[in-house]
Amino acid sequence: MVASTPSNGGQKPARRRALSRRQRKLRSYLVAYSFIAPNFAGFAIFTLGPILFAFALAFMHWDGSNHIGFAGLDNFWKLFHDAGFIAAFWNTIIYTAFSVPLTMVCALGLAILLNQKLAGRNFFRTAAFFPYVASLVAVAVVWNMLFNPEMGPVNMILYTFGVDPKDLPGWAADKDWAMVTIILFGIWKNMGYFMVIYLAGLQGINAELYEAADLDGATAWQKFWNVTLPQLTPTTFFVSVMLTIQSFKVFDQVFMITQGGPGTSTLVLVYHIYNEAFISWDLGYSSMVALVLFLLVLVVTVVQFRLTREE
Amino acid sequence: MKIAGIKINTSRLALYLLAIAITIVMLMPFAWMLSASLKLNREVFQFPIHWIPPHPRWQNYIDIWTKIPLTTFIYNTAKITIIVTLLQLLTSSFAAYAFAKLRFPHRDLLFLGYVATIAMPWQVYMVPQFLMMREMGLYNTHLAIICLQAFTAFGVFLMRQFYMSIPDELCEAARVDGMSEYRIWWNIMLPLSRPALSTLTIFTFVFAWNDFLGPMIYLTKTELKTIQIGLRMFISQYSAEYGLIMAASVVALVPVLAVFLVLQRFFVEGIASSGLKG
Incomplete structure (x- = not known):
C-alpha cells in the first residue's frame, strides 16, 4: 500500500504521473462538484430561487396576471389594518405556546417510559409513532367524527361520566373549544416522532452517570433532574426548535378540522397566506405575511440557540 | 405483591398499565376508523360503540x-x-x-x-x-x-x-x-x-x-x-x-x-x- 502512494515514485501509472499536482487537484474538485450538481440544480431552481423571489415579492403589488408594480412598504403597513392577519398572528402564537411545551413533555415522558425494559416495547413504540405517519386527511376526518358535538363518542363518554349535556364542549364547532381541538390533535399526531428523537437522546447517555448516581443513593426523581435532563439538553434544543418551526407553519390540520373557524378563532398564519394568495390573488401581500412567518421562525430559533448556549 | 404464588412487581405493573393506556389512546382512532368502515351510516355513531360490527359491511370497500x-x-x-x-x-x-x-x-x-x-x-x-x-x-x-x-x-x-x-x-x-x-x-x-x-x-x-x-x-x-x-x-x-x-x-x-x-x-x-x- 505504501508503495503506491504518489510520494513513492516509480510505481505509479504513467497517466497519473503526467498530470501535474494542480491538474489533479482541479480534477478532484470537479468530481466533488459532479456529486453535488444533480441535487444542487434542483435545490437552487425550486427552493433557493423562490426564496429570493419571495423576499422581493413582499414589496410588490401583483395579482398574478397583470403588471407587477413596486409597492414600497404598502404591504407592510397593511398588516396593521388587516383584522385577519392580526387574528392569525395571535392564534399562531397561542397554538405554538401550548403545543410546543405540551408535546415536549408528552414526548419525553413517553420516551422515558418506552426506554424501560418492557416486553413488547417495540410494539408500544410503533403504536405511538403511527399517528405521525398516518395520512392527515384520513385521521382528521376520524377526529372530526370522534369529537362530533352531538353524536361523537368523546362527548358520549363525557356524558356517561356525568357531564351535563349543556356543559359538553362543542369542540371544533365552538369558538372557545376549536383551538383546544386543534392543539390536542397536534399533540396526538406529533408526539410519537419527538418520542423517537428523545429515545435516541436517552440511549446516548453514558450509563456510568446513572451508576455513580446510584452509588450516591439518588432517587429516581433526583436522577431524572440531575442526570437525564442535563444530559438531554442538546436533544431538547433540537426538539424545541423543530417543534416551534412546525407549530408556526401549522395549516393542514386547521384546514381539515375547522377551516379557520368558527369566525377567525383558528385562523393561522399559513391559512392567511393561502387565502391571500390563492383566493384573493394578492400575491405581494401574501408574501409579506410569509415574511412575518419567516421572521418569527428566525427570532425564535436564534433565541433558543442563545439560551442553550448560556446553559 | 404476590398473586396466586407469582411475585408481581407493582411498579413494573404500573409501567405496563401506563404503556397500554397510552397505546390505546394512540390507536383508538384507527380502531374506530376500521370498525366504522364496515358499518352502515346509521350504525357508525351508535353508543355504546360496537367495536366489532355485528354485520360487517364489506360492500363499503x-x-x-x-x-x-x-x-x-x-x-x-x-x-x-x-x-x-x-x-x-x-x-x-x-x-x-x-x-x-x-x-x-x-x-x-x-x-x-x-x-x-x-x-x-x-x-x-x-x-x-x-x-x-x-x-x-x-x-x-x-x-x-x-x-x-x-x-x-x-x-x-x-x-x-x-x-x-x-x-x-x-x-x-x-x-x-x-x-x-x-x-x-x-x-x-x-x-x-x-x-x-x-x-x-x-x-x-x-x-x-x-x-x-x-x-x-x-x-x-x-x-x-x-x-x-x-x-x-x-x-x-x-x-x-x-x-x-x-x-x-x-x-x-x-x-x-x-x-x-x-x-x-x-x-x-x-x-x-x-x-x-x-
Missing part, C-alpha cells in the same frame, strides 16, 4: 371504487411518491458523499446554505414557487409536485450526518486501491448506509404520500389528483356517507402502514445516527 376514481388517485400518488423517493435517495446520498468525504473550495459554506433552508418553512416561498412553476408550464402536471419534493436540503443533511460517522480510512484505502470516487460511493458507502437510507425512505415516502397543500395548489383536474386531495374531495361530496369515508380512509392509510412496518426497525437507529450529532 367495493362501493368506494365506483363512487370516486380511487384507482386513478392511487396510481397518481404511487407514481409521484416512487419517483420522488428514488430521486431523493439518489441525489441526496450522492451530494452528501461530497459534503462528507471530499474536499473542495467553499464546501462548508455551501453546506451551511443547505442547512439554513431546512429551518425555512416551505409555506414562506410556496407562492413564488407556484408562480415560477406556472411560468414553466408545470401547473396541473405531476412534474411540478415531483420537482418541489425531490430535492430537499433535509435529505442531504440526513445522509451527510450518517456518512460523517463512517471512518475516512475506509475511503482512503479504497482510493489507494485505485477505486474512483463514484465506485466508492456505489460499492462502499451505499451498502453501509442502509439505516440512513431507510430513514430517508420513510420520511420521503410518508411526506410525498400524505402531502396535501402541494397537490391542492397544483392539481385541479380530477384525473391528476392524488389520494389525499381525492379523499378530501370525497369527504366534501359525500359528507354523510360515514362508512364509505372511513373505508376510503383505510385504503389511503394502508400503503404508508406497509412501508413503515417493513422499514421501522431501521428507524430509531437512523434518527439516532443522523438527527442529533452536529
Whole structure:
C-alpha cells in the first residue's frame, strides 16, 4: 500500500504521473462538484430561487396576471389594518405556546417510559409513532367524527361520566373549544416522532452517570433532574426548535378540522397566506405575511440557540 | 405483591398499565376508523360503540371504487411518491458523499446554505414557487409536485450526518486501491448506509404520500389528483356517507402502514445516527 502512494515514485501509472499536482487537484474538485450538481440544480431552481423571489415579492403589488408594480412598504403597513392577519398572528402564537411545551413533555415522558425494559416495547413504540405517519386527511376526518358535538363518542363518554349535556364542549364547532381541538390533535399526531428523537437522546447517555448516581443513593426523581435532563439538553434544543418551526407553519390540520373557524378563532398564519394568495390573488401581500412567518421562525430559533448556549 | 404464588412487581405493573393506556389512546382512532368502515351510516355513531360490527359491511370497500376514481388517485400518488423517493435517495446520498468525504473550495459554506433552508418553512416561498412553476408550464402536471419534493436540503443533511460517522480510512484505502470516487460511493458507502437510507425512505415516502397543500395548489383536474386531495374531495361530496369515508380512509392509510412496518426497525437507529450529532 505504501508503495503506491504518489510520494513513492516509480510505481505509479504513467497517466497519473503526467498530470501535474494542480491538474489533479482541479480534477478532484470537479468530481466533488459532479456529486453535488444533480441535487444542487434542483435545490437552487425550486427552493433557493423562490426564496429570493419571495423576499422581493413582499414589496410588490401583483395579482398574478397583470403588471407587477413596486409597492414600497404598502404591504407592510397593511398588516396593521388587516383584522385577519392580526387574528392569525395571535392564534399562531397561542397554538405554538401550548403545543410546543405540551408535546415536549408528552414526548419525553413517553420516551422515558418506552426506554424501560418492557416486553413488547417495540410494539408500544410503533403504536405511538403511527399517528405521525398516518395520512392527515384520513385521521382528521376520524377526529372530526370522534369529537362530533352531538353524536361523537368523546362527548358520549363525557356524558356517561356525568357531564351535563349543556356543559359538553362543542369542540371544533365552538369558538372557545376549536383551538383546544386543534392543539390536542397536534399533540396526538406529533408526539410519537419527538418520542423517537428523545429515545435516541436517552440511549446516548453514558450509563456510568446513572451508576455513580446510584452509588450516591439518588432517587429516581433526583436522577431524572440531575442526570437525564442535563444530559438531554442538546436533544431538547433540537426538539424545541423543530417543534416551534412546525407549530408556526401549522395549516393542514386547521384546514381539515375547522377551516379557520368558527369566525377567525383558528385562523393561522399559513391559512392567511393561502387565502391571500390563492383566493384573493394578492400575491405581494401574501408574501409579506410569509415574511412575518419567516421572521418569527428566525427570532425564535436564534433565541433558543442563545439560551442553550448560556446553559 | 404476590398473586396466586407469582411475585408481581407493582411498579413494573404500573409501567405496563401506563404503556397500554397510552397505546390505546394512540390507536383508538384507527380502531374506530376500521370498525366504522364496515358499518352502515346509521350504525357508525351508535353508543355504546360496537367495536366489532355485528354485520360487517364489506360492500363499503367495493362501493368506494365506483363512487370516486380511487384507482386513478392511487396510481397518481404511487407514481409521484416512487419517483420522488428514488430521486431523493439518489441525489441526496450522492451530494452528501461530497459534503462528507471530499474536499473542495467553499464546501462548508455551501453546506451551511443547505442547512439554513431546512429551518425555512416551505409555506414562506410556496407562492413564488407556484408562480415560477406556472411560468414553466408545470401547473396541473405531476412534474411540478415531483420537482418541489425531490430535492430537499433535509435529505442531504440526513445522509451527510450518517456518512460523517463512517471512518475516512475506509475511503482512503479504497482510493489507494485505485477505486474512483463514484465506485466508492456505489460499492462502499451505499451498502453501509442502509439505516440512513431507510430513514430517508420513510420520511420521503410518508411526506410525498400524505402531502396535501402541494397537490391542492397544483392539481385541479380530477384525473391528476392524488389520494389525499381525492379523499378530501370525497369527504366534501359525500359528507354523510360515514362508512364509505372511513373505508376510503383505510385504503389511503394502508400503503404508508406497509412501508413503515417493513422499514421501522431501521428507524430509531437512523434518527439516532443522523438527527442529533452536529
